Amino acid sequence: MDNSRRKALTGIGGLALSATSTLLAAPVFSNEKVSSVPWEYKELDSNLVAARAYRGYHKHGCMYAVFEAIIGELADRFGTPYSTFPFEMMSYGASGVASWGTLCGTLNGAAAAIGLVSKNPRKLINELYIWSEETALPNVDVAILSSNNSNTPNPVKGVSSISGSVLCHIIVAKWCKKSKKGIDSYEKKQRCSQSAASVAKKTVELLNAELNGTFKTQYRFTQETKSCFKCHTGTTSVKNNSQGKMQCTTCHTNLTGIHNL
Amino acid sequence: MDNSRRKALTGIGGLALSATSTLLAAPVFSNEKVSSVPWEYKELDSNLVAARAYRGYHKHGCMYAVFEAIIGELADRFGTPYSTFPFEMMSYGASGVASWGTLCGTLNGAAAAIGLVSKNPRKLINELYIWSEETALPNVDVAILSSNNSNTPNPVKGVSSISGSVLCHIIVAKWCKKSKKGIDSYEKKQRCSQSAASVAKKTVELLNAELNGTFKTQYRFTQETKSCFKCHTGTTSVKNNSQGKMQCTTCHTNLTGIHNL
Numbered sequence: 001m002d003n004s005r006r007k008a009l010t011g012i013g014g015l016a017l018s019a020t021s022t023l024l025a026a027p028v029f030s031n032e033k034v035s036s037v038p039w040e041y042k043e044l045d046s047n048l049v050a051a052r053a054y055r056g057y058h059k060h061g062c063m064y065a066v067f068e069a070i071i072g073e074l075a076d077r078f079g080t081p082y083s084t085f086p087f088e089m090m091s092y093g094a095s096g097v098a099s100w101g102t103l104c105g106t107l108n109g110a111a112a113a114i115g116l117v118s119k120n121p122r123k124l125i126n127e128l129y130i131w132s133e134e135t136a137l138p139n140v141d142v143a144i145l146s147s148n149n150s151n152t153p154n155p156v157k158g159v160s161s162i163s164g165s166v167l168c169h170i171i172v173a174k175w176c177k178k179s180k181k182g183i184d185s186y187e188k189k190q191r192c193s194q195s196a197a198s199v200a201k202k203t204v205e206l207l208n209a210e211l212n213g214t215f216k217t218q219y220r221f222t223q224e225t226k227s228c229f230k231c232h233t234g235t236t237s238v239k240n241n242s243q244g245k246m247q248c249t250t251c252h253t254n255l256t257g258i259h260n261l
Numbered sequence: 262m263d264n265s266r267r268k269a270l271t272g273i274g275g276l277a278l279s280a281t282s283t284l285l286a287a288p289v290f291s292n293e294k295v296s297s298v299p300w301e302y303k304e305l306d307s308n309l310v311a312a313r314a315y316r317g318y319h320k321h322g323c324m325y326a327v328f329e330a331i332i333g334e335l336a337d338r339f340g341t342p343y344s345t346f347p348f349e350m351m352s353y354g355a356s357g358v359a360s361w362g363t364l365c366g367t368l369n370g371a372a373a374a375i376g377l378v379s380k381n382p383r384k385l386i387n388e389l390y391i392w393s394e395e396t397a398l399p400n401v402d403v404a405i406l407s408s409n410n411s412n413t414p415n416p417v418k419g420v421s422s423i424s425g426s427v428l429c430h431i432i433v434a435k436w437c438k439k440s441k442k443g444i445d446s447y448e449k450k451q452r453c454s455q456s457a458a459s460v461a462k463k464t465v466e467l468l469n470a471e472l473n474g475t476f477k478t479q480y481r482f483t484q485e486t487k488s489c490f491k492c493h494t495g496t497t498s499v500k501n502n503s504q505g506k507m508q509c510t511t512c513h514t515n516l517t518g519i520h521n522l
Contacts, residue, residue: 115354
């Protein structure tokens with residue numbers, strides 16, 4: 001039994017089943033457990049994962065798309081424990097959780113995958129989230145998304161936009177303004193399914209870099225955001241009343257008086 | 262073998278291991294799968310789950326707290342498949358995902374649990390999220406949280422506040438303003454761990470009601486929010502440019518001209 005399999009199947013009761021208990025029709029209490037977190041990450045092809053995320057979006061939405069593309073690819077290649085994950089649960093995060101427009105589902109799914117397989121989730125999530133605020137998305141080459149899958153629409157290149165935010169509500173509003181398309185348009189679904197591919201690709205690049213020891217922080221908070229942190233965040237700050245790392249001036253646009261940056 | 266167990270262990274390869282493969286030291290590809298989503302929900306005691314969420318917060322943060330309290334309680338009582346879930350991954354959602362202040366971790370964890378075991382996640386998430394916007398939180402009786410657990414601080418009753426938001430950044434800012442305490446204070450950790458208990462308790466009440474066929478929608482969007490939806494959301498709206506269900510006027514406070522509600 002290889003080590004990952006042994007680790008995967010430890011637990012109280014394990015896999016033992018007795019014929020006696022079946023005959024007596026007594027309930028069999030099984031309490032299997034899988035490997036402890038983080039699960040081992042193994043190198044993936046970021047383009048294959050991107051294409052998988054594009055397809056996944058058209059099945060169960062944006063959060064499922066990114067999470068399943070990464071962990072599902074590990075499952076297809078390496079089996080247990082990755083294959084034991086109930087992937088469809090991640091459909092809850094679609095359009096900022098049940099269409100509430102909160103955290104972008106692609107970034108929620110990416111963070112969940114990072115939380116499952118990274119040894120340093122915070123470092124990778126910080127890098128991914130600042131990248132997503134500052135990058136015009138979607139940014140993936142549509143040529144890698146063609147799937148020969150009749151259930152998935154052909155990818156069409158459209159408008160990309162910089163959002164300055166990780167929130168679905170803001171990301172989509174800025175894209176609608178630039179593209180002049182509605183939230184229920186075909187183009188919007190293309191935008192978000194291709195962004196799922198972009199985020200999945202970036203996440204795999206970060207995980208591969210962590211695995212190979214080549215990860216380096218490239219994205220940093222803006223100067224404006226850091227100046228807000230000075231008074232509002234951290235035990236030594238005057239106010240210490242602001243929880244978060246999102247770009248402040250995306251929402252706090254009316255900066256006058258002492259807030260005139 | 263009872264039905265849930267049989268369903269839990271289906272998959273390519275199943276659980277078969279041959280001595281031959283071990284002797285040859287060939288890798289054994291195992292591709293176990295668990296039950297399809299939704300996993301069966303079974304009635305839980307909402308007070309016990311609330312207390313568990315309070316304890317869980319002090320282990321791995323707010324998202325883990327709520328998710329593990331619900332699914333972990335199912336695991337302790339009913340074993341597989343609930344016990345196979347890698348609970349610690351949910352620590353990624355702490356403080357609005359890695360302290361980014363996006364979606365409140367208690368609400369992310371609740372939605373994830375609902376996504377795993379509810380037959381109608383959207384309906385339950387809508388109810389929970391509007392409730393959380395409009396309710397002064399935390400609202401749980403601290404008497405039910407005493408744990409006799411030396412690793413968990415004793416619960417102390419503090420300030421509750423209505424946030425009008427599901428976003429960690431806003432929820433915490435409003436609480437800081439009302440309580441005059443900082444985000445790194447002991448009181449803030451009490452606030453959020455007790456809110457985890459409140460959200461877990463409410464979520465279990467909703468899941469129990471769904472199970473028993475007694476669920477009824479009690480919380481609805483505010484009149485103001487519905488008036489915004491008219492022009493900004495839905496295929497028949499003029500603008501169709503706003504993704505989300507969050508209370509609009511919590512952030513969009515400067516309403517003049519045609520936006521003067």
